[in-house]
Amino acid sequence: MSQELTLQQRLEACAGPDPLHRAVKDAVAALAQASIEISDLTSRGALAGITGQARGRNTDGDVQKDLDVRADDIIRAALGRLPIGVLASEEMADLDILDANAPISIAFDPLDGSSNINTNMSVGTIFSIMPTTADPSATFTQPGSAQLAAGFVVYGPQTSLVLTIGHGVDIFTLDRDSREYKLTGSMVQIPPDANEFAINSSNRRHWDAPVRSYIEECVMGAEGPCGKDFNMRWIGSLVAEAFRILVRGGIFLYPSDGRRGYEEGRLRLVYEAHPMAFIVEQAGGGAITGRTRILDISPASLHQRVPLIMGSIKNVQRVEHMHSQPEVALEANAPLFGHRGLFRI
Numbered sequence: 001m002s003q004e005l006t007l008q009q010r011l012e013a014c015a016g017p018d019p020l021h022r023a024v025k026d027a028v029a030a031l032a033q034a035s036i037e038i039s040d041l042t043s044r045g046a047l048a049g050i051t052g053q054a055r056g057r058n059t060d061g062d063v064q065k066d067l068d069v070r071a072d073d074i075i076r077a078a079l080g081r082l083p084i085g086v087l088a089s090e091e092m093a094d095l096d097i098l099d100a101n102a103p104i105s106i107a108f109d110p111l112d113g114s115s116n117i118n119t120n121m122s123v124g125t126i127f128s129i130m131p132t133t134a135d136p137s138a139t140f141t142q143p144g145s146a147q148l149a150a151g152f153v154v155y156g157p158q159t160s161l162v163l164t165i166g167h168g169v170d171i172f173t174l175d176r177d178s179r180e181y182k183l184t185g186s187m188v189q190i191p192p193d194a195n196e197f198a199i200n201s202s203n204r205r206h207w208d209a210p211v212r213s214y215i216e217e218c219v220m221g222a223e224g225p226c227g228k229d230f231n232m233r234w235i236g237s238l239v240a241e242a243f244r245i246l247v248r249g250g251i252f253l254y255p256s257d258g259r260r261g262y263e264e265g266r267l268r269l270v271y272e273a274h275p276m277a278f279i280v281e282q283a284g285g286g287a288i289t290g291r292t293r294i295l296d297i298s299p300a301s302l303h304q305r306v307p308l309i310m311g312s313i314k315n316v317q318r319v320e321h322m323h324s325q326p327e328v329a330l331e332a333n334a335p336l337f338g339h340r341g342l343f344r345i
């Protein structure tokens with residue numbers, strides 16, 4: 001009989017008598033329950049009618065897959081039984097202002113990585129819990145540092161829930177027999193210096209100089225200024241990249257680039273970058289746009305995009321240095337690197 005602490009037990013122990021903390025506890029428990037239902041669907045794929053078929057486009061123009069919509073419905077149903085101030089979802093154009101007197105509000109990406117669904121790759125759910133503001137419509141204009149909790153679920157070989165309520169990061173793994181999440185990683189820390197980077201290298205010609213020079217350095221490996229070889233990963237699923245970084249370190253980059261519509265990158269601030277940044281910082285890592293700390297940013301709009309560079313603190317600091325010292329970036333982009341690096345200029 002396994003003795004691991006369950007998510008419910010952990011939440012009860014952390015919540016105490018404080019009404020705000022108990023509201024957070026109830027919301028996380030409801031999101032966890034919804035994620036078990038979504039996990040069931042993703043694990044059955046086509047047998048559950050999940051084919052990755054496009055069902056139209058969401059407000060931001062992203063292709064909406066069948067599971068995006070079903071996951072959004074499941075999460076809304078699970079939260080519907082709770083007092084929630086404002087709900088915000090990647091799949092909905094505007095905020096849902098539900099109960100202005102409720103202490104907490106939730107923003108979520110019901111299914112991140114949905115372009116992977118029919119290729120059997122890991123996908124996930126991301127959520128951010130904020131205090132509801134006096135004017136509820138302003139709740140998700142608060143900086144990321146105002147978050148009360150953040151988490152994500154990876155529907156992969158294991159279904160794992162990663163959670164912070166501001167006192168470190170815990171990882172819970174779904175026990176399919178008892179249908180409970182059990183604590184499998186407590187106070188997780190990201191290794192401060194790593195040799196693995198994740199970026200979609202097909203966009204190299206669109207990157208700004210600092211990102212190009214950082215990746216060039218990584219590709220130069222032991223022959224370059226880093227003095228060590230790097231490995232590369234790109235799964236195309238933020239939750240999978242984030243989980244790997246929590247477990248073994250590394251750096252993830254989805255920078256701004258020159259493509260139309262990608263001037264601020266691809267990822268959304270409110271329900272992707274803010275929660276990921278809270279988790280990564282709580283695990284000792286860093287999360288920046290290149291020049292700005294993600295948690296310091298106050299959104300101007302609900303579906304605002306933001307460049308996201310996060311992971312092992314020393315690697316993130318190197319990228320930040322390159323953004324603050326343009327001459328460093330320009331030098332690293334000199335022809336010498338171009339002829340010796342992976343990418344020919």
Ligand code: AFP
Nearest residue numbers: 112113114115116200236237238239
């Ligand atoms: P989808 O949800 O449309 O699959 O997008 C996933 C994502 O937002 C993020 O999870 C990935 O890291 C990133 O997009 C992959 O983007 P590219 O397809 O441009 O590499």
